[in-house]
Amino acid sequence: MKKATLMLVLTMAGSLAASAQDFASRFMMDFSKDTTIHCQTISPKMMEKLVNVHRKNNERAEARQLIAKLKSARIIQGADKPKYFLHAEKMLKHNRQRFIPLNQSTARGNNQIFVRRKEDFIIELIMLNKDSAAGTFTIVNLTGDMDDEFIRVLSGNK
């Protein structure tokens, strides 16, 4: 009985611990020794605060609507070194069953957006941006329960 209970508790703890990491975490793990690249994190707790900040400021309902659907945001920024973009692209292609391309543009540098869907929601959005003119490389990694409305509002198609 004791062993069974212990096994049950360990299994539950293991399953919780086994939750996946987001793309930014994996990317930063690969460049953990690189000091020229930085990751900024906005955790779910802070994201909840941001919704309240919006409420107090009575700002645009649209922005509040967008932030309410986010759980976390991570922004990775670094110099425009080809290895960053290539590595990110390689990671996404390697996980092509997980991350589906949403769109791609070369209007302002190389810009690619990938999403991970679960049921009717986008639970992770990754944007890779390589701006050679500005000499910057950026990854925007959002997690949350982003629905079609979220993308529609963001892309300005009302």
Add this chain to the structure above:
Amino acid sequence: MDYKYIEQLLERYWNCETTLEEEDILRTFFSQKEVPAHLLRYRSLFTYEQTIKKARLSDDFDEKILKLIESEEAPVKAKTINFTQRIRPLFKAAAVIAILLTLGNAAQHSFKQENAQKEYNYDHYQDTYKDPEVAYDQVSYALQMVAKGLNDSVMTDSTAALNTKAAGKNR
């Protein structure tokens, strides 16, 4: 003395050929005081019934037993229990309650979690900014970047599908 007849009877006895009368003769023979040495080993076989019949409880058996019971009073042994042993059941109960609460909490937590929360482990997330205003600026920046990316691009099939779906809903 010639014991040939007895030996023959014994032989017949081993072969299960003796009659009841012949077996009585054997019993009578072996119940005698003097039995020849070479036949002595069979004596117990033919005299056990008599021996058992003789074994009886003595007349004062009941009296002796009753006296014995009366004289032996059941001793009362005091068991010393220390404080830890005394509260051990409480520990067990507390452990069971703790396990139940943990399991209940975990179950409730997992049911309440949204899709993203089920998928990602946010425990290791450390906020870069303590000030919500600064964090808000960063999120705004991130959303603007994504918005630009979406607006700049030529729509892929998936985006087109999204818009078609949205348009369908608005109708």
